[in-house]
Structure formats: C-alpha cells, structure tokens
Amino acid sequence: MPKLPASLPASLRDVPPAELFLDVFARDLQHRGFARGGRDAALQALAVIDPVTYGRDRSHLDGHVSRLSPYLRHGVLTLAEVRDAALAHAPDTAPSRVWKYVNELSWRDYSVRVYAEVGDLIWQDFEPYKTGLPASVYSHEFPADIDEGTTGAACIDSWSQDLRETGYLHNHIRMWLASYVVHHRRVWWQGGASWFITHLLDGDPSSNNLGWQWVASTWRAYPYLWNRGNLVKYAGERYCASCPLADAGCPFDATYAALSERLFEGREAAPGESGHLDPASLKAVPWEPSSTPETVPGVVVWVHGDRLSPTNEALAAYPEGPAVFVWDDELLKEWTVSAKRQTFIHECVQELPVHVLRGDVAAEVIRFARAHGANTVATTPSPSPRFRAIVTALEAAGLTVQLWAEPVFGESLTPLDLRVHSDYWRQISASAFGKDPAPPKPKRPRTKKGQSAKTKT
Incomplete structure (x- = not known):
C-alpha cells in the first residue's frame, strides 16, 4: 500500500466496528449475523450452491436456497459470476435445468435498474x-x-x-x-x-x-x-x-x-x-454497454459499500494506487444499520487494500485525493441517489470521476422496458444465459381458460 501522507489520520481498517460505533453495538446485542463477510466466505458459499434442486424446492423453508444475497448486495460477488457458477451445473444442451435460478438472479438486476431510474421515489x-x-x-x-x-x-x-x-x-x-x-x-x-x-x-x-x-x-x-x-x-x-x-x-x-x-x-x-410513479418513465430506459475508461496518472480509488470485493474493477485498474473506504456516518444513522451489518461490512473491508476513514463521504474522499495529489477518483457505479450526490460533490471540488463497471448480467438490443419484470426478462434472457443478445420473443396472447389461442372463425 502507498505511503500514508502526513495530512491523513491513521486508517481505521483494523479497528473493530464495536469500537467505532459504541451506541449501535450497545443497542443491538447480536453483533454477528448468519454469514461472515468477505470474498473468501463468499466463494465458499458459491461453491456449494445447488441451482438444479433450487428450481424444485426454493419456496419451502427447508429448500435449497443459496443465501448469497449479502454478497450480491455488497458486490462481493457479481450477478454475472453467480450466473456463470449456476450454468456450470448444467450441460450446454440443457441450460433449462438452472433456468429458475438464473431467472431469480435477474430480479436483483431488475430491481437495481429500477432503483437507478426512480431514485428516492423508491420510498414513495x-x-x-x-x-x-x-x-x-x-x-x-x-x-x-x-x-x-x-x-x-x-x-x-x-x-x-x-x-x-x-x-x-x-x-x-x-x-x-x-x-x-x-x-x-x-x-x-x-x-x-x-x-x-x-x-x-x-x-x-x-x-x-x-x-x-x-x-x-x-x-x-x-x-x-x-x-x-x-x-x-x-x-x-x-x-x-x-x-x-x-x-x-x-x-x-x-x-x-x-x-x-x-x-x-x-x-x-x-x-x-x-x-x-409515471409508468412511462420506465417504458424505454436506454441500454448501452458500459465503456471502459483509460487508466491515467494521478488517481485514487474510492471503494464504497456496493462493491466490497478484491475484484473491484477500479482496484483492478489501479492495483498500486491509493484506495479509500469511508464509513458513511450519515447513512448509517439514517438507516439505523445494525451491528450485524456493520460487522459484515467490516469483514469485507478487511480483505481490501484500502485506507479506512469515517464521516462525510464526499469530504473524506476529497481530503484523501488532495493528500495524495490526485485529480481523478476511480470508483464503481451505484444506483443510489446518494452515490450520485457524492459524485457531484467530487466533481464540484475539481476532481474527475471515473466509473469502472462490473460485468453485466444481461444485455439488450433495445431500450429496456422496466415497467414489469417479465418484459425486462424477455429482453435480456438470451444474454443472461451466456448467449449473444437476441430480440425479445413476441408475447403469447392470453386466452380464456379452455379457449384456443388461434383466432376463431
């Protein structure tokens, strides 16, 4: 890790969150949740998924669910790599064996895309x-x-x-x-x-x-x-x-x-x-493949809670560059995040080559960049309106922000229709199964029970 500038405080990376957030850990007596944080734990959980059986018994409480959701939510695993792991359980000639598992993964991608469009309206x-x-x-x-x-x-x-x-x-x-x-x-x-x-x-x-x-x-x-x-x-x-x-x-x-x-x-x-919500705002959401930025000198990496993985694309682009993670005090207070969640995040962060600070995220990232003489901040995208506000603040401070996107779960040949999941799925399903993007299949007309779909004469 690069030498620490004298103007920065010591990293909080190895400070237990129980010492950082005394009130939360006093209020929430359960300090650890069902899953351990970090990439190593995520890969262990990924290795034992059973997507074939999942399709048969997922609705039963004792069914074969993967419990990968915390790793997906915090970007420790990507949807694309979980999808690829699921497809490895089925031969190329029978991807339908894991169809339901991949389809369920798509709900996560769909929800994130809707959130990116509606922003804070998600609470209305x-x-x-x-x-x-x-x-x-x-x-x-x-x-x-x-x-x-x-x-x-x-x-x-x-x-x-x-x-x-x-x-x-x-x-x-x-x-x-x-x-x-x-x-x-x-x-x-x-x-x-x-x-x-x-x-x-x-x-x-x-x-x-x-x-x-x-x-x-x-x-x-x-x-x-x-x-x-x-x-x-x-x-x-x-x-x-x-x-x-x-x-x-x-x-x-x-x-x-x-x-x-x-x-x-x-x-x-x-x-x-x-x-x-005006449904028309979700009818034709532009779809464009993410472009890959060019690496430049004078860069610091900002790692946030939506991509807490050593495979973080910005970290991979600048493996020798200084990187920072900031405990977002305002967000943790707004969401009253539990001790369990903070422990999980802490365990994820401990596997990353980052300098850890806490406070106002934009202010701390700006301070970190200036301490290292950087004029560019490399990070990964997030659908959160809060993320967009932080990026705006960084740019207002004269910093250039590079966005390094994770591999996409599914591509589309047309603007996405996000009004309902089924229409979105028709557009991206071919790509989600590792094939070239294909035009969505036409909808089958709905008919009354017992009536043929063919036009009666």
Whole structure:
C-alpha cells in the first residue's frame, strides 16, 4: 500500500466496528449475523450452491436456497459470476435445468435498474393501495410487539427474532411477514421496509422496497395474502404446533376470500387515491454497454459499500494506487444499520487494500485525493441517489470521476422496458444465459381458460 501522507489520520481498517460505533453495538446485542463477510466466505458459499434442486424446492423453508444475497448486495460477488457458477451445473444442451435460478438472479438486476431510474421515489407509493383503503389509514408508527417478537403468534414472533438475531429471512418468510405488517396490522410498508434494512445483511432500497411495494399492492394489481394452509404447505407444523393461537385466534386460519373480506374494503384503489410513479418513465430506459475508461496518472480509488470485493474493477485498474473506504456516518444513522451489518461490512473491508476513514463521504474522499495529489477518483457505479450526490460533490471540488463497471448480467438490443419484470426478462434472457443478445420473443396472447389461442372463425 502507498505511503500514508502526513495530512491523513491513521486508517481505521483494523479497528473493530464495536469500537467505532459504541451506541449501535450497545443497542443491538447480536453483533454477528448468519454469514461472515468477505470474498473468501463468499466463494465458499458459491461453491456449494445447488441451482438444479433450487428450481424444485426454493419456496419451502427447508429448500435449497443459496443465501448469497449479502454478497450480491455488497458486490462481493457479481450477478454475472453467480450466473456463470449456476450454468456450470448444467450441460450446454440443457441450460433449462438452472433456468429458475438464473431467472431469480435477474430480479436483483431488475430491481437495481429500477432503483437507478426512480431514485428516492423508491420510498414513495408507486401506485395507490389496491385494498379499497386510503394511504392515510396505514400507521406510520411501527408496532413494538412486532419489532420485539411479542405478538403471540408463533410464526410472526419467530420470524421477528430470526431477523433481529441473524440478519436473514427466507424469501417466502419476507413476503409472509410483510403481508402481516401491512395488511393485518395496517402499517405503512415504508416502516416495514426500514425495519428490514436495519437488520438484513442484504437490505437495500432496491430489492427490499420493491418487494414491500409488491406485497402492499402499491406496485401490483392486488395485495399479497397468505393463510395457515399456505404456511403449513411450505413450513410444515413447526410454528403451529407450539402456537398458543393454533386452536383459537389464529389470524391466518381462514380462506383467502374470508381474509380478503376481513382485511380490505375492496380490491381496487380507494376513490381519490393516486401513486407517485409515471409508468412511462420506465417504458424505454436506454441500454448501452458500459465503456471502459483509460487508466491515467494521478488517481485514487474510492471503494464504497456496493462493491466490497478484491475484484473491484477500479482496484483492478489501479492495483498500486491509493484506495479509500469511508464509513458513511450519515447513512448509517439514517438507516439505523445494525451491528450485524456493520460487522459484515467490516469483514469485507478487511480483505481490501484500502485506507479506512469515517464521516462525510464526499469530504473524506476529497481530503484523501488532495493528500495524495490526485485529480481523478476511480470508483464503481451505484444506483443510489446518494452515490450520485457524492459524485457531484467530487466533481464540484475539481476532481474527475471515473466509473469502472462490473460485468453485466444481461444485455439488450433495445431500450429496456422496466415497467414489469417479465418484459425486462424477455429482453435480456438470451444474454443472461451466456448467449449473444437476441430480440425479445413476441408475447403469447392470453386466452380464456379452455379457449384456443388461434383466432376463431
């Protein structure tokens, strides 16, 4: 690592986060989550994925899920390399064996692309609730009994405990828990999304918030519900067997029709309600392959939380250059990030050749660049509006910012239609399976049950 200029404070790289964030570690007694941070741990987890079996039993709580999401969210692994690892489990003649796994990876790419377009709007209702209820009936105060796991429902309380203690929830549980928060307790989805981001090792506003909007019906034609039968189908009796509400008072022991009648005023938006997203803004998002910058002298590398890997493209471009990571005090406070998450990030950073600072990110990167006499900052892209604001501040300080992109997950021959995942998937699916980009296949016309798709004469 280059010699440290005298004007910079000592690196915090090897300082345990428990010493840096005393209040967080005192508040969150679970200091380590379900996964260890860093590239070595990520590669160990990647080596044992079973994408073929995943396609058959992923919805079951004991199914073959990979638990790679924290490594993908923080850029320790890229979607492209996880996709390539999945394809290695299927012969070239039978990529369909891992189709579902690759398709599920695409949801991450899709969510990130939507987030890049909508920015902070990710925290607003894209559409009105389709529950017949106005947004005003959903409480902005998150219930303490859900947060503490004291609702009395064994499933809900167990999931709350798992979230707080491990930083992980199976995707099916995430939907079940979100549905309970929003529809049974009538809490605005933003509160639940913030709760998840605090504790989940993979929490970020892209996949997380879009998932909550999907459940809430602010980005879906109807609200997501589940009942006891659905729970038992995918989880067995592990919760119901010990639940004090199992024989009387279970809020989920009803048909879907009965639940819908109990919880909703209707299955459409209440009169006068509207959303904040113009769907046309996602209809034709320009697609262009990322260009690779040319290496230049006088560069420092800024590593941020979306690409915490030794394979970081900016680090690879300038392997001998000074590099910096900054603990973003403002963001950590805004998201009330848990001790588990900070430990995971710290473990990732320890594998990187970076000087670690904390405070205002833009100010610290500017200070780091000036201390090294640099006029260019090399980094990797991020969909976050906060990232764009930091880049703007760096440029306003007279610095040139180079963006070194990671390998793409899927390419398109046309502007991307991000209004719904299925249209996006049709555009990039060929490339996602390692083939040359191809025009999307035409949609098959929907027909009523029992009616042929052919035109009747």
